[in-house]
Structures are given as C-alpha cells and as structure tokens.
Amino acid sequence: MRHVYEGKTKTVYELDDGNILLRFKDDACGEDGKFDPGANTVGLSIEGISKGSIRMTKFFFEKIRDAGIPTHYVSADLEKAELTVIAVDPIGKGLEVICRYRAVGSFRRRYGDCCTEGQPLDALIEFTLKDDARGDPLITEDALSMLGLLSLRESHELKVTAKRIAGLIKEKLTERGMELYDIKFEFGRSKKNGQMLLIDEISMGNMRVYKDGKQVDPMDLVKLVLD
Secondary structure, eight states, rough: EEEEEESEEHHHHHHHTTTTEEOOEEEEETTTEEEEETSSSEEEEEETHHHHHHHHHHHHHHHHHHTTOOEEEEEEETTEEEEOOOEEEEEOOOEEEEEEEEHHHHHHHHHGHHHHHHHOEEEEEEEEEEEGGTSBBBHHHHHHHHHSSHHHHHHHHHHHHHHHHHHHHHHHHHTHHHHEEEEEEEEETTTOOOOOOESSSSGGGGGGEEEEEOOOOOHHHHHHHOO
C-alpha cells in the first residue's frame, strides 16, 4: 500500500491491486468551528464523523449501485472507516456537480436580491471546479466543452445522472421526515475503461439536510437515516 495524498477529510492510498483506499478522518469542512458542507476548508474536528461518513457512504453507494448507476465503490470497512474504490482520472483537476432544491449557502450569497433564503429550486444543477484558491468557481457547460473537460453530451448526461442520484437520496430523507436542500457530487473516469463514475463519498459532508426548518447536525443525520 502506497500513500498517495493527504486530503482535507480523507487520506488516500494506492493498493497493490491497483484500487484506491480512502481512509476517512474526523475532520470536517466548515468555518470558525461551525460545520458547513459547502465550505472548502477544514474548520473543525467531530469525534466519530469518520465512521458516520463511511456508514452513510456505504449505504448510499450500494443504493445507487442497485439502481444501475455506475460508481467507483468496491467495498467498505466500517470499523476502520475505510473505503476501497476503483482508480479514476479526475475531470480536469476535479469537477463537482451540485444539485440544489433550495436557495441557500453560496447560491443565496451569489444571487442576493434575485432570490430569497430557502426559495424552492427545481433540482437546479451547477458545475464547479475544485479549486480552493479560486473558491471553487462555477463553470458553464459551454466552457467545459471548449476547455476540453467534458463534451456537451457528457455534461448533459452528468446533469441527468446527478438529478437521478439526488432524487434517490431525497426520497430516502423524505421517508425519514427530512428535506434535502442541496447535495454535491464528484465524478471521474475509470482508469481501466474511461467510464464516467460517481466518486468520492455520499455523506453528511456533502449535503445540507433540514428537519422542522432547522439544519440537521451531521451526527444526528447518520442516526436519522440509518438507525
């Protein structure tokens, strides 16, 4: 096993068989000690969030796999908070696909008086580049195509896939009396065959969920979804 990269919330290793191992940390994104799944810096440490994240990731990746959507997921070790995944090539230096059901977070700040806090959105899809220095800037489908990152066909297919995945997750949360406000996905191409795959994780670290008008605490979200 070879150490590859020390990420904000995960350590990345390459396994002898060519797969990748992601070891989750108890670090979480946020600012000033407050958890924020939309932030791109580590702002706090939450005891147990690594095991909570791996539990949710395993649950949702298996649900997504059963729906016939290709992902990088291979297996999960819940006790060690480790995820084994297929090796992929990123899109550019990393591309995020955000599905929004409510106007909150960076969307609300970006558009100001054009929208109201919590305004309903119809599964709006946005593409952003993973670039901490530039604040993960938005990128249009035309720009993705002209810069050679995605064809217009591929970006359209990603939009359709992201909406479908978000719908599956939203349905589960609704069953448990919660509402999904927004969720962030990452995609990459399989190093073996170039197939586009859902990658990274699906957990409280990349979604905003509300219950009775209040944002659900990340550790409470694990219990509400899985217990």
